[in-house]
Amino acid sequence: MRKVVKWIVAILLAAGVVATFVFLYKRQQPQEVRYETFRVERRDIEKRTIVTGKVEPRDEVAIKAQISGIVAELYKEAGQDVKQGEAIAKIKVVPDMSQLSSAESRLRLAQYNLNNVRQVYERDSALYVQKVIAREALETSELSFIKAKEELQAAQDNLSIVKEGVAASAKDYGNTIVRSTISGTILDIPIKVGNSVILSNTFNDGTTIATVADMKDMIFVGKMDETEVGKLREGMPMELIIGALNDRKFEAQLEYISPKGTESNGAMMFEIKGAVTIPDSVNIRSGYSANAEIVLQSHKQVLAVAESTVEINGDSAFVQLLTDTATQQAKKQAVQIGMSDGINIEIIDGLQENDIVRGNPITELQK
Numbered sequence: 001m002r003k004v005v006k007w008i009v010a011i012l013l014a015a016g017v018v019a020t021f022v023f024l025y026k027r028q029q030p031q032e033v034r035y036e037t038f039r040v041e042r043r044d045i046e047k048r049t050i051v052t053g054k055v056e057p058r059d060e061v062a063i064k065a066q067i068s069g070i071v072a073e074l075y076k077e078a079g080q081d082v083k084q085g086e087a088i089a090k091i092k093v094v095p096d097m098s099q100l101s102s103a104e105s106r107l108r109l110a111q112y113n114l115n116n117v118r119q120v121y122e123r124d125s126a127l128y129v130q131k132v133i134a135r136e137a138l139e140t141s142e143l144s145f146i147k148a149k150e151e152l153q154a155a156q157d158n159l160s161i162v163k164e165g166v167a168a169s170a171k172d173y174g175n176t177i178v179r180s181t182i183s184g185t186i187l188d189i190p191i192k193v194g195n196s197v198i199l200s201n202t203f204n205d206g207t208t209i210a211t212v213a214d215m216k217d218m219i220f221v222g223k224m225d226e227t228e229v230g231k232l233r234e235g236m237p238m239e240l241i242i243g244a245l246n247d248r249k250f251e252a253q254l255e256y257i258s259p260k261g262t263e264s265n266g267a268m269m270f271e272i273k274g275a276v277t278i279p280d281s282v283n284i285r286s287g288y289s290a291n292a293e294i295v296l297q298s299h300k301q302v303l304a305v306a307e308s309t310v311e312i313n314g315d316s317a318f319v320q321l322l323t324d325t326a327t328q329q330a331k332k333q334a335v336q337i338g339m340s341d342g343i344n345i346e347i348i349d350g351l352q353e354n355d356i357v358r359g360n361p362i363t364e365l366q367k
Contacts, residue, residue: 035320035328036359038306040351045304045339047297049231053222055242055276055288057213061182064200065207069093069176071195076210078189082180088189088210089178091197110155114148121145184214187286218276218284220252220292223262223269231296232257238274239293242284252276252292299339299346307345309359310337319351320358330358 072092076082124141127133188211191197200206220240224232238252252274261268274292278284311318321333335350351357 034362036362037322037325037328037356038309038359040303040305040347040353040355040357042301042353043304043344045299045302045341045344045346046295047339047341048293048295049224049228051222051224051272051292051294053220053272053290053292055218055220055240055284055290056286057184057187057215058217058219058275059182060187060211060213060286061184062208063088063178063180063210063212064205065091065178065197065209066199067091067093067176068198069196071191071193071197071209074189074191074193076186076189078186080186082184082186082212084180084183086180087177088180088186089191091176091178093176106158107152107155110148110152114145114152117141117145117148178209180210180212182212182214184212187211187213213286215284215286216278216280218278219255220274220276220290221271222292223264223271226261226268226270228296229257229261229270229272232272232294236294240274240276240290241293242288242290244288245282245284248282250276250278250282254294297339302338303347303351303353304344305347305351305357306359307340307343309357310335310345321351322356322358325356328358333357 069091071089073090074088075090076086076088082088121141121144124133124138128135128138190208190211195207197207197209198204220238232254234254234257236254238254240250240252241247242250254272254274256271256273258271261270263269305319309319317335317337318332319335320330322328322330333350336348338346338348340346
């Protein structure tokens, strides 16, 4: 039994020694290295830059109160469409007591004066019929009567304005009804029923009743670093990517480049704006963040190869041009390079179309 055990141990030791020698032998043998290969092809090379910004309406109009008072009614909500001249809110005037007292006193005096002038006019009319007074005297009396009626109407309108903010004879033109000055979408109504508002004048901006904008006339607003802004020109095409719409792309056109920069984190940034083309079927909200891709330079259908295959040494550039596709043997080939898009690079001279160049070794992970 002991002999059997000894033989088994001896066999296992021998097998271990042989396996070790085989492993070491294989490690010492040269391993075949395979490389990535790339074909020289004609393609479009574009140099692009990406600008981060947001989409907003070209014009946002703040609808202001034209009279001081309290919000009595709101006819619209944020998000609703509104037409030019359509009512948004109604303002209830809170009268000033001294002005109210003065207006009431003026009305009483106008009424007393009208009663007095009416009596004089009626008396002069009777005397004129009896040929007691001349026509001129009657006309003077009639004119006084007309003036008294006009003064009474003016006093009534003044009292109505003090109490209600609008004259009774011109309710359709009063300032108590706040109307939209443009057609568009209501972006915000920052007030509520019961809030106090003040009128807009030369000394005060007044209370904003609503903000309205045309949501079909949208622009992209972003900022670009000074190192690239010099390459831009108005009219350049842009491709807008809005993340909130599942990275949907929209066409845009650069229409404004700020002539003055602002400092941000030590760098000078310049504002740019681009007109965005919005299909009728798409609903874009103000403030959506977006990225704008701008083509700074474009070369059409030029010879190009993967940039990772190009070796740059000083002012010279080289690639490993395959001489044998089976063994992947290659020679060092000098090339003249042009524009790069970050992935592919233009080959001006040194290679032909359909040439194959060698790239990086293929690792086990790549296999």
